[in-house]
Amino acid sequence: MDEVDQRTAQRTATIEQARELPPGARHYRAYVGNPASYDATSAAQFTLMIALGLREDHKLLDIGCGSLCGGRLFIPYLRANRYYGIEPEAWLVEDGIANEVGRDLERMKRPVFRHVDDFSATEFGVSFDFALAQSVLTHVSRGQLERCLAQVSQCLAPEGLFAASFYDDGEAMYEGDAWVYPKFASYSVGYVAEKARQNGLAAFPLVWANSYDHYWMVFAHEGQADRVPWLGAVDGHPRMVRILELTRQLNDANREHAMTRRRLEQAESEISALRQGEPDT
Ligand SMILES: C[S@@+](CC[C@H](N)C(=O)[O-])C[C@H]1O[C@@H](n2cnc3c(N)ncnc32)[C@H](O)[C@@H]1O
Numbered sequence: 001m002d003e004v005d006q007r008t009a010q011r012t013a014t015i016e017q018a019r020e021l022p023p024g025a026r027h028y029r030a031y032v033g034n035p036a037s038y039d040a041t042s043a044a045q046f047t048l049m050i051a052l053g054l055r056e057d058h059k060l061l062d063i064g065c066g067s068l069c070g071g072r073l074f075i076p077y078l079r080a081n082r083y084y085g086i087e088p089e090a091w092l093v094e095d096g097i098a099n100e101v102g103r104d105l106e107r108m109k110r111p112v113f114r115h116v117d118d119f120s121a122t123e124f125g126v127s128f129d130f131a132l133a134q135s136v137l138t139h140v141s142r143g144q145l146e147r148c149l150a151q152v153s154q155c156l157a158p159e160g161l162f163a164a165s166f167y168d169d170g171e172a173m174y175e176g177d178a179w180v181y182p183k184f185a186s187y188s189v190g191y192v193a194e195k196a197r198q199n200g201l202a203a204f205p206l207v208w209a210n211s212y213d214h215y216w217m218v219f220a221h222e223g224q225a226d227r228v229p230w231l232g233a234v235d236g237h238p239r240m241v242r243i244l245e246l247t248r249q250l251n252d253a254n255r256e257h258a259m260t261r262r263r264l265e266q267a268e269s270e271i272s273a274l275r276q277g278e279p280d281t
Contacts, residue, residue: 006026007026010025010026010027010030011026011027011028011091011095013027015029018030018035019035019036020035021035023035023182024181024182028066028067028091028092028095028096028099029067029069031066031067031089031092032066032067032069032092032135033069033135038069041069041070041134041135042069042070042072042073043073045069045070045132045134046070046073046074046077048132048163048206048216049070049074049130049132049163052130052161052163052218053130053161054074054077054129054130056077056078056079056082057079057082058078058082058129058130059082059084059126059127059128059129059130060074060078060082060083060084060128060129060130060131060132061084061085061086061121061124061126061128061130061131061132061152061155062074062083062084062085062086062131062132062134063086063119063121063131063132063133063136063148063152063164064086064087064133064134064135064136065085065086065087065093065096065113066087066089066092066093066096067092067093067095067096067099067100068085068092068093068096068097068100068101069096069134070132070134071083071085071096071100071101071111072096072100072101075101075105075106075109075111076101076105076109078109079109080108080109080110081109081110081112082109083109083111083112084111084112084113084114084121084124084126084128085111085112085113085114086113086114086116086119086120086121087113087114087115088115088116088117089115090113090115093113093115112124117179118147119144119147119148119151120151121151121152121154121155122151122154122155124155126155127155127156127157127160128155128156128157128160129157129159129160129161130160130161130162130163131152131155131156131160131161131162131163132162132163132164133148133162133163133164133165134164134165135165135214136148136164136165137164137165137166137187137192138165138166138167138184138185138214139179139180139181139182139183139184139185140179140185141174141176141177141178141179141180141185142174142175142177143177144179145187145192145195146195146198146199149195149196149199149201149219150199152199152201152219153199153200153201153221156201156219156220156221158221158224159220159221159224160220160221160224161218161219161220162201162218162219162220163206163216163217163218163219164216164217164219165214165215165216166187166189166192166214166215166216166217167184167185167186167187167213167214167215168186168187168188168189168215169184169186170186171186172186173186173187173188173191174186174187189203189205189215189217192217193217196217196219200221200222201219201220201221201222202219202220202221202222202223202224203217203218203219204217204218204219204220205217206218213251
C-alpha cells in the first residue's frame with residue numbers, strides 16, 4: 001500500500017480499528033493522541049472546565065481543538081455561538097463534526113473555527129470567559145508558548161480562566177524553534193509561570209486527570225482567580241514538584257495495574273485452555 005492509500009485507509013478506519021493505530025496516525029481519533037483513551041480525554045477536559053465554572057452562557061476558546069475531542073461535549077453543552085476553536089488541520093475539525101458532533105448540532109450551535117497556526121485568538125474579536133489548551137502547549141516551541149500566552153491574555157475576559165496542560169520530564173527544557181509532534185516539549189513549572197507573569201497572567205498549579213503524565217496550569221489575570229477557592233498560587237517549586245511526583249506515581253501505578261490485569265487475564269485463559277485438555281476423572 002503506498003503512502004496515500006495508507007493515509008486514506010487510516011482516515012476511514014472504524015473506531016474499533018482506530019484504537020489499534022499509534023498516536024499521530026491519520027485518523028481523527030489517533031492524530032490527536034492515544035485513540036484508546038479518546039473518550040476519557042474528552043471527559044477529563046469537559047469536567048475540568050465545568051469544575052472551573054463553565055456555564056452554558058459562557059464563551060469558550062479551545063486552542064488546538066483537533067477533532068473536537070473536547071468539542072463533542074462542549075458544543076452540545078454551550079448555547080449557540082459560544083464555542084470557538086483554533087485548529088490548523090482543517091480535516092480534523094471536518095472529521096470531528098462528521099463523526100462526533102453531527103451536522104444538525106453544528107447548524108444549531110454554530111461553533112466558529114479558525115484554521116491557523118499562529119494562535120491568533122484575538123482575531124475572533126471575542127472576549128472569552130474560558131480558554132483551554134489540552135495537549136497543545138505540550139508540543140510548542142518557546143516562541144509559540146509566548147505567542148499563545150500573549151494572545152490569551154489579550155482576549156481573556158477580566159474574570160476569565162485559561163486551563164492548559166504541560167509536559168515536564170525533569171530534564172533540559174525544549175530549545176527547538178518548531179512544533180514537535182508526537183514527541184513532547186518539556187517546560188518547567190517555573191518557566192511557564194514566569195512567561196505567564198510577563199504576559200500579565202498569574203499561574204496556578206492543578207492536579208487533574210490525564211493519561212499522559214502531563215501537568216495542568218490555570219491562568220488568570222492578576223487578582224482574579226480568588227473566586228475558585230481550590231486553586232492554589234504557585235508559591236515556589238517544592239509544592240509543584242511534589243504534585244508532579246505524585247501525578248507520575250499515580251500514572252505509573254495505573255499503568256502497572258492495567259498490565260497486571262492483562263497478565264492475570266492471559267494466565268486465566270491459558271489455565272482454562274489447559275484444563276479443557278485434562279482427562280475426565
Ligand atoms: C495532541 S493534539 C490535541 C487536540 C485536542 N486538544 C484534544 O484534546 O484532542 C494537538 C493539536 O494541536 C494542533 N496544533 C498544531 N499546531 C498548532 C498551532 N500552532 N496552534 C494551534 N493548534 C495547533 C494539532 O493539529 C492537534 O490537533
